Amino acid sequence: MVLERPNPALVAAVSARVYSVVAPLADSLPASPGQRIVATGIEIEVLSPQMAQSRRYAVKCEGGVCSLSRADDMGPNPYVEAALVNTVALVAHLKGAEALRPFSVSIHGDNAFYVMENEDGSKAENLPRFAPITQGSADKSQHAANVRKTGLGSSAALVTSMVASILSHFKVITLPVTDDKEPEQQSSAGRGGGLDDEQLRQVHNLAQLSHCAAQGKIGSGFDVAAAVYGTMQYVRFSPQILDLSGKDIVGTADMAAVAHLVMATSRGDPQGGVFDQEIDAWRLPPDTLLYIILI
Numbered sequence: 001m002v003l004e005r006p007n008p009a010l011v012a013a014v015s016a017r018v019y020s021v022v023a024p025l026a027d028s029l030p031a032s033p034g035q036r037i038v039a040t041g042i043e044i045e046v047l048s049p050q051m052a053q054s055r056r057y058a059v060k061c062e063g064g065v066c067s068l069s070r071a072d073d074m075g076p077n078p079y080v081e082a083a084l085v086n087t088v089a090l091v092a093h094l095k096g097a098e099a100l101r102p103f104s105v106s107i108h109g110d111n112a113f114y115v116m117e118n119e120d121g122s123k124a125e126n127l128p129r130f131a132p133i134t135q136g137s138a139d140k141s142q143h144a145a146n147v148r149k150t151g152l153g154s155s156a157a158l159v160t161s162m163v164a165s166i167l168s169h170f171k172v173i174t175l176p177v178t179d180d181k182e183p184e185q186q187s188s189a190g191r192g193g194g195l196d197d198e199q200l201r202q203v204h205n206l207a208q209l210s211h212c213a214a215q216g217k218i219g220s221g222f223d224v225a226a227a228v229y230g231t232m233q234y235v236r237f238s239p240q241i242l243d244l245s246g247k248d249i250v251g252t253a254d255m256a257a258v259a260h261l262v263m264a265t266s267r268g269d270p271q272g273g274v275f276d277q278e279i280d281a282w283r284l285p286p287d288t289l290l291y292i293i294l295i
Contacts, residue, residue, distance in 0.1 A: 003220050006235055010282055011222055013230040016112035018157040020165035025102035045104040046080055050133045061092040067252045078214040079155050082250045083162040086210045089253035090262055091170045115148035156223035160207040173199040204228040205262045205275045213250055218242050235278035
């Protein structure tokens with residue numbers, strides 16, 4: 001069974017992607033950023049133009065723990081929230097809480113992730129890129145987990161995209177500059193889009209941690225690994241390295257614990273286990289076509 005170590009699985013990635021754009025939230029910058037972090041947390045805005053939605057959060061880091069809060073009238077989005085609090089916790093551990101500043105994240109998902117239908121249930125044709133996936137709703141509890149999807153791993157792609165873009169924004173990793181072409185027209189930058197192996201491993205580990213926290217269980221990791229590395233041969237990580245019991249695994253993150261899981265490389269580390277997935281090169285044979293049929 002490929003769900004058990006040390007059995008390898010062949011993973012074929014698709015061209016559908018989630019894009020995250022991170023920018024400073026300049027209009028919310030406090031006069032004293034360090035004091036604002038301790039008192040109320042840094043403000044974070046998450047924009048979803050395809051859902052005509054904006055979500056506001058605050059993350060406070062003190063005493064070695066980061067905690068996330070959201071507006072009272074806004075329902076949870078565990079994938080967004082786990083990605084935010086764990087990534088901010090890593091940044092705070094590496095750079096110091098004083099390095100944190102308010103920021104926004106704008107999320108755009110390729111249409112292939114979602115079932116696009118007309119009001120009569122027929123397939124929608126000739127859609128613009130990043131087409132709306134819901135009619136503009138005043139219900140702030142709505143998010144992409146509630147819409148019909150095609151099963152291509154959009155949640156894993158969302159978490160991975162958010163993690164990588166926020167780490168890049170705070171200069172923990174360096175993302176390569178890409179052209180402004182459609183994904184299928186872009187020249188290949190190698191696995192992981194041009195990040196070096198160490199940066200890829202850090203993005204992978206943080207995305208796996210965040211995705212498992214959002215799900216409330218330890219999954220196989222195939223979808224997150226595909227979002228990071230693309231097509232590959234994959235041996236899953238040991239599930240016992242993660243403890244998801246007895247705590248608010250979405251709303252809080254221990255800064256040192258997150259940093260250890262993301263950055264540690266030696267299984268002999270006295271603090272315990274680390275991610276031990278195995279990634280090897282593999283490609284589909286030339287001219288191979290795979291079809292997914294929605295029924």
